[in-house]
Amino acid sequence: MDTSESTDSSTAPGTETGAGPGPAARAAAPEGTAPDGPVADEAAPDPAADAHRGWRRWAMDTRPLRRPAFRRLWSSTIVTAVGSQLTAVAVPKQIYDITGSSAWVGYASLAGLVPMVVFALWGGAVADTVDRRKLLLVTNSGIAVTSLLFWAQAVSGLGSVAVLMVLLALQQAFFGLNSPARNASIARLVPEEELPAANALGSTVMQTGLVAGPLLAGALIPVIGLPELYLIDAVALCVTVWAVLRLPALPPLTASAARRAGVREIAAGFRYISGHRVLLLSFLADIIAMVLGMPRALFPQLAAQTYASYGEGLALGLLFAAIPIGAVAGGLFSGTFSRARRHGWMVIGAVTAWGVAVAGFGLSSSLWVAVAFLAAAGIADMVSMVFRGAILLSAATDEMRGRMQGVFTVVVAGGPRLADVLHGTAGSVLGPRAAVTGGGLLVVVLTLVLAAAVPALRRYRV
Structure with a gap:
């Protein structure tokens, strides 16, 4: 971290507040004692302290929260993570209320995907040329204004699907510009060894x-109505703007950083990925996992057929909730893995575990066993996200991090949508359980083949 960032914190990136005694205390320590007490073989054991330390090794690794700048950025995410989901529920609900057609809901999703992909790639290049803090201020403000416009059209009773789709496209364009800058900034706010912990904190939220x-949206719509969901999201986004205002400046670190953000700079990002095998392999591992092993398109059919005896509504809700719940559980106990240094092996192991869990889900005739396998897949997905994110931030130079995060955003958003098409088609031909099981097994086989054929990923470590 450069000096412009350290002015926002009372501690340097490699230090911890209250980590130990100062120089005077060390000088005053009697001979034969450690600076903070007796030498280890003379110290009386403290079972309670040992138990506390043991618990903290298992629980979420919160070291990055000691960095004031990162803490502000992360705290804002707590509010907006829920607020953004209110809008994510409100838009398709409003479109369905207007049209009575699920097809229009699907068209709206596509209307949001295209600008998000385009602007994520361009936004990554922009993030490498400008002060990322300023870019975050502009894009977060743009998302907030868009939420206000959603609220205004809902309150006015306009009832126009075209307006909703235009606003959704605009919002996703701002998100595409915002996400690469936000993720690339993390490496400037915490030291390298804390990147997995920082990613775990963000992903858990x-x-x-x-x-x-979605649960909150479902509870609030009958009470306060649809327009107010948009308004709550807009207010929550104001918290994010305030947090970004208090971040240190994050300009490009080197004079060699790109001075413009055009097609040439975007292409340079892809060349950079192709020339760095560990980055390329981390993207390929995610594509394998998400495209071949994300079976959410088959959840409705499985709920209606395989698990109908449990109640279709209950089954569908549990299937959709199981993976996020598992991911949250993995994040809460991220202390078990966030300090690992062999990041490549962690990605390989996590993607393989994801494939095994998905295959187990496909073979399950019991709803509760199926939910358990999906929750296990969620834990594996959390581990994979943590270390793939850490690799992208640590293996790329700062002048390329924005573009790497732009590609990452496209892969994360586009992979599951390709999986919906693939699994929906395979499920109609082979049956849902065979399609899910086959996809999971393919993930395992291709991941192991990739790891064996190209050693760069498995050799990568901090």
Whole structure:
């Protein structure tokens, strides 16, 4: 971290507040004692302290929260993770209320995907040329204004699907610009060894929002109405803008950083990925896991056929909630893995575990066993997200991190949508359980083949 960032914190990146005694205390320590007490073989054991330390090794690794700048950025995510899901529920609900057609809901999803993909790639290049803090301010403000416009059209009773789709496209364009800058900034706010812990903290909050947001939306719509969901999201986004205002400046670190953000700079990002095998392999591992092993398109059919005896509504809700719940559980106990240094092996193991869990889900005739396998897949997904994110931030130079995060955003958003098409087609031909099981097994086989054929990923470590 450069000096412009350290002014926001009372501690340097490699230090911890209250981590130990100062120089005077060390100088005053009697000979034969450690600076903070007796030498180890003379110290009386403290079972309670040992138990506390043991618990903290298992629980979420919160070291990055000691960095004030990161803490502000992360705290804002707690609010917006839920608020964004309110809008994510409100838009398709409003479109369905207007049209009575699920097809229009699908068209709206596509209307949001295209600008998000385009602007995520361009936004990654922009994030490498400008002060990322300023870019976050502009894009977060844009998302907040869009939420206000959603609220205004709902209150006015406009009832226009075209307006909703335009606003959704605009919002996703701002998100595409915002996400690469936000993720690339993390490496400037915490030291390298804390990147997995920082990713775990952020991913846990987002996954919690995926669970709590839709549940809260379902409870609030009958009470306060649809327009107010948009308004709550807009207010929550103001918290994010305030948090970004208090971040240190995050300009490009080197004079060699790109001075413009055009097609040439985007292409340079892809060349950079192809020239760095560990980055390329981390993307391929995610594509394998998400495209071949994300079976959510088959959840409705499985709920209606395989698990109908449990109640179709209950089964469908549990299937959709199981993976995020597992991911949240993995994040809460991220201390078990976030300090690992062999990041490549962690990605390989996590993607393989994801495939095994998905295959187990496909073979399950019991709803509760199926939910358990999906929750296990969620834990594996959390581990994979943590270490793939850490690899992208640590293996890429700062002048390329924005573009790497832009591609990452596209892969994360596009992979599951390709999986919906693939699994929906395979499920109609082979049956849902065979399609799910086959996809999970393919994930395992291709991941192990990739790891064996190209050693760069398995050799990568901090």
